[in-house]
Amino acid sequence: MMDISDDVLRDLHRRMVRIRQFEEGAGKLAEQAKLPGFLHLYVGEEAVAAGACAALTDEDQITSTHRGHGHLVAKGGDFRRMMAELMGRATGYCKGKGGSMHISDLSLGMLGANGIVGAGTPIAVGAAFANRYRDNGKVALAFFGDGATNIGAFHEAANMACALHLPIVFMCENNGYGEFTPREKTMAITDVVDRAAGYGMPGVIVDGMDAVAVYEAAVEAVARARAGDGPTMIEAKTYRYYNHHGVQNMGVQYRTDDEIEAWKKRDPISGLEARMAELGVMSADDATAVWAEVEAELGDAVQFAEDSPFPEPEALLSDVYTVMEGAAR
Amino acid sequence: MTTMVEAINAALRDSLADDEKVLVFGQDVGRLGGVFRVTDGLQDRFGPNRCFDTPLAESAIVGTAIGLAMRGFRPVPEIQFDGFSYPAFEQIISHLAKLRNRTRGAITLPITLRIPSHGGVGAIEHHSESPETYFVHTAGLKVVTPATPADAYSLLRESISSDDPIVFLEPKRRYYSTIDLELPVTTEPIGRAVIRRSGTDATLVGYGPSTGIALDAADAAADEGISLEVIDLRSLVPLDIHTVVESVRRTGRCVIVHEAARTLGMGAELAALVQEHAFYDLEAPVLRATGFDTPNPPPRLEHHWLPDIDRVLDCVEQTMAHR
Ligand SMILES: Cc1ncc(C[n+]2csc(CCOP(=O)(O)OP(=O)(O)O)c2C)c(N)n1
Ligand SMILES: [Mg+2]
Numbered sequence: 161m162m163d164i165s166d167d168v169l170r171d172l173h174r175r176m177v178r179i180r181q182f183e184e185g186a187g188k189l190a191e192q193a194k195l196p197g198f199l200h201l202y203v204g205e206e207a208v209a210a211g212a213c214a215a216l217t218d219e220d221q222i223t224s225t226h227r228g229h230g231h232l233v234a235k236g237g238d239f240r241r242m243m244a245e246l247m248g249r250a251t252g253y254c255k256g257k258g259g260s261m262h263i264s265d266l267s268l269g270m271l272g273a274n275g276i277v278g279a280g281t282p283i284a285v286g287a288a289f290a291n292r293y294r295d296n297g298k299v300a301l302a303f304f305g306d307g308a309t310n311i312g313a314f315h316e317a318a319n320m321a322c323a324l325h326l327p328i329v330f331m332c333e334n335n336g337y338g339e340f341t342p343r344e345k346t347m348a349i350t351d352v353v354d355r356a357a358g359y360g361m362p363g364v365i366v367d368g369m370d371a372v373a374v375y376e377a378a379v380e381a382v383a384r385a386r387a388g389d390g391p392t393m394i395e396a397k398t399y400r401y402y403n404h405h406g407v408q409n410m411g412v413q414y415r416t417d418d419e420i421e422a423w424k425k426r427d428p429i430s431g432l433e434a435r436m437a438e439l440g441v442m443s444a445d446d447a448t449a450v451w452a453e454v455e456a457e458l459g460d461a462v463q464f465a466e467d468s469p470f471p472e473p474e475a476l477l478s479d480v481y482t483v484m485e486g487a488a489r
Numbered sequence: 490m491t492t493m494v495e496a497i498n499a500a501l502r503d504s505l506a507d508d509e510k511v512l513v514f515g516q517d518v519g520r521l522g523g524v525f526r527v528t529d530g531l532q533d534r535f536g537p538n539r540c541f542d543t544p545l546a547e548s549a550i551v552g553t554a555i556g557l558a559m560r561g562f563r564p565v566p567e568i569q570f571d572g573f574s575y576p577a578f579e580q581i582i583s584h585l586a587k588l589r590n591r592t593r594g595a596i597t598l599p600i601t602l603r604i605p606s607h608g609g610v611g612a613i614e615h616h617s618e619s620p621e622t623y624f625v626h627t628a629g630l631k632v633v634t635p636a637t638p639a640d641a642y643s644l645l646r647e648s649i650s651s652d653d654p655i656v657f658l659e660p661k662r663r664y665y666s667t668i669d670l671e672l673p674v675t676t677e678p679i680g681r682a683v684i685r686r687s688g689t690d691a692t693l694v695g696y697g698p699s700t701g702i703a704l705d706a707a708d709a710a711a712d713e714g715i716s717l718e719v720i721d722l723r724s725l726v727p728l729d730i731h732t733v734v735e736s737v738r739r740t741g742r743c744v745i746v747h748e749a750a751r752t753l754g755m756g757a758e759l760a761a762l763v764q765e766h767a768f769y770d771l772e773a774p775v776l777r778a779t780g781f782d783t784p785n786p787p788p789r790l791e792h793h794w795l796p797d798i799d800r801v802l803d804c805v806e807q808t809m810a811h812r
Contacts, residue, residue: 196611196787196788196789197611197612197613197787197788198612198613198616248787248788248789248790256787256789257786257787257790258613258787259613259787259788261613261615262613262614275572275613275614275615275616276572276573276575276576276615277545278545278576307544307545308545310544310545310546311544311545311546311547311548311576312546312548312549312576313576338516338544338545339516339517339521339524340517340520340521340524341516341517341520341521341542345520345542346542346543346544346545347544412521412522414520414521470789470790471789471790473790473793475790476781476783476786476790476793476794477781477783480782480783480784
């Protein structure tokens with residue numbers, strides 16, 4: 161066990177509360193039909209993004225997924241620009257032209273959410289290669305789901321990263337499902353991390369409902385990468401509380417209420433709050449204050465987004481090329 | 490009342506019932522019945538060997554279909570959304586399309602690759618794409634594009650019983666609109682375009698999701714006293730250029746409508762063929778009402794991007810200005 165400082169605990173707590181509130185807020189807006197497009201909520205999985213990103217610096221890079229809000233929030237994403245993007249406003253991260261699955265923030269080393277499952281992992285390998293080439297001591301971390309490990313892109317990336325001994329962490333968020341199909345129907349192994357050995361990297365399983373456990377594993381993996389000791393795979397066992405996309409189930413019972421309730425009992429945020437209270441690091445009032453602060457931040461972001469204009473139709477034609485000579489097509 | 494989803498479901502069901510070599514598979518098509526409910530009830534009825542879920546692995550889905558076809562099956566795999574066909578591109582382009590020619594006819598691949606495609610559902614890039622040009626450009630694939638529930642049923646049944654590999658592009662924006670329709674139904678065969686509306690002033694050519702746009706535009710034009718003929722191509726390979734040329738010979742004007750980006754879209758090929766075969770009958774240049782040469786837009790801007798009645802009628806007006 162690592163010695164975890166009080167500040168780290170507070171930091172993990174805050175990151176998780178920011179994710180939870182952002183996601184609950186986004187879910188509400190979606191139900192009011194204020195968010196167009198697909199919305200894949202991260203609620204329940206907060207400990208993974210919080211623990212992993214707390215082990216990184218701003219200069220380290222992450223690649224994200226279709227379920228990516230939590231990753232960006234944990235990396236320090238700006239609520240205003242995120243919410244504006246989700247609401248399709250010109251002040252959003254992608255000028256309102258991308259939406260939930262397209263956000264990136266290079267200033268935070270966030271190389272992008274991705275609507276194509278598995279597509280982020282090879283990109284993280286490229287970022288890790290750049291780090292090694294520059295010998296800058298930085299690390300890339302790829303977030304991906306259990307389902308993503310069934311597609312070729314993941315395997316190509318894992319093999320290449322190990323063959324080239326790159327400074328990278330493969331962070332698997334195993335929530336037991338890919339869309340509506342349970343993991344056991346799509347792979348013959350129970351632990352995704354079993355795949356790590358096949359590529360020649362160590363694999364670690366952590367409780368994805370425990371931000372401290374994720375943090376400890378991530379710190380160790382990041383240290384290995386920084387020291388030039390190559391990739392690590394971490395598998396965080398976690399769960400999403402809501403539907404694959406949106407909030408409500410599509411009327412198809414693919415998970416039992418008992419299963420959902422059992423995971424909710426292990427909620428990562430209340431779990432950490434209880435632990436911090438026990439340690440005397442955070443009183444109930446302190447916790448309430450954090451929630452209130454984040455709620456204000458969220459309220460401000462929603463207001464900002466609602467006050468922002470939609471992009472002009474002409475915006476459709478820009479940002480395709482840096483320069484386009486000759487006749488417009 | 491029948492929707493296109495129900496028509497496709499019925500075509501799959503009837504094909505599964507008629508031929509035990511037919512297999513239906515893809516992501517979430519089994520237990521769930523598909524994210525669009527297209528395969529609803531099929532696993533219950535035919536069992537998990539004939540309708541099954543696959544892992545998230547598009548390349549393996551298509552490759553598996555090829556192996557099954559080589560061993561005597563008639564696979565009907567689903568790719569969940571247009572943009573997810575790209576991870577399978579290699580299997581589709583290099584093997585599905587080419588194995589028959591590569592083996593000098595020794596191997597046939599009776600595979601129907603269903604892909605819910607095109608925009609208009611408020612999704613985004615990857616979930617709203619019009620990939621037809623890639624497939625049309627690749628010899629060895631047939632590309633079928635129903636616009637109506639009746640055609641969805643009939644063309645899918647014909648595709649499944651065909652011995653050639655077929656990319657079957659379903660216009661997901663038309664999935665849930667209802668019409669009166671008795672199933673089973675047999676419509677014109679693959680390779681035959683249909684005149685959906687007769688007219689005399691100009692010919693509109695559409696397929697899949699754009700046939701409906703062309704028909705709406707023709708309705709609007711009729712109010713202004715302009716008579717537009719609307720042709721629904723129904724399949725892009727084989728392409729019934731004859732019906733298009735015949736029509737253009739009568740009307741002298743042609744506007745092609747598709748959602749796909751303009752450059753090297755179907756419109757480019759059609760314009761080339763029309764001028765080749767009907768040059769002296771043309772009163773005006775062939776025009777295209779299409780999506781723009783940009784990635785697919787986000788939901789809130791999509792209606793500016795997709796060709797609509799106005800974009801079609803602008804083109805019609807331009808062609809009518811040539812006297
Ligand atoms: C290449 C590709 N195929 C299919 C999809 C459709 N899809 C979106 S999310 C998803 C499941 C992903 O599962 P997992 O990686 O476990 O992530 P989770 O949603 O559970 O967080 C699927 C099949 C996609 N986006 N990309
Ligand atoms: Mg999953």
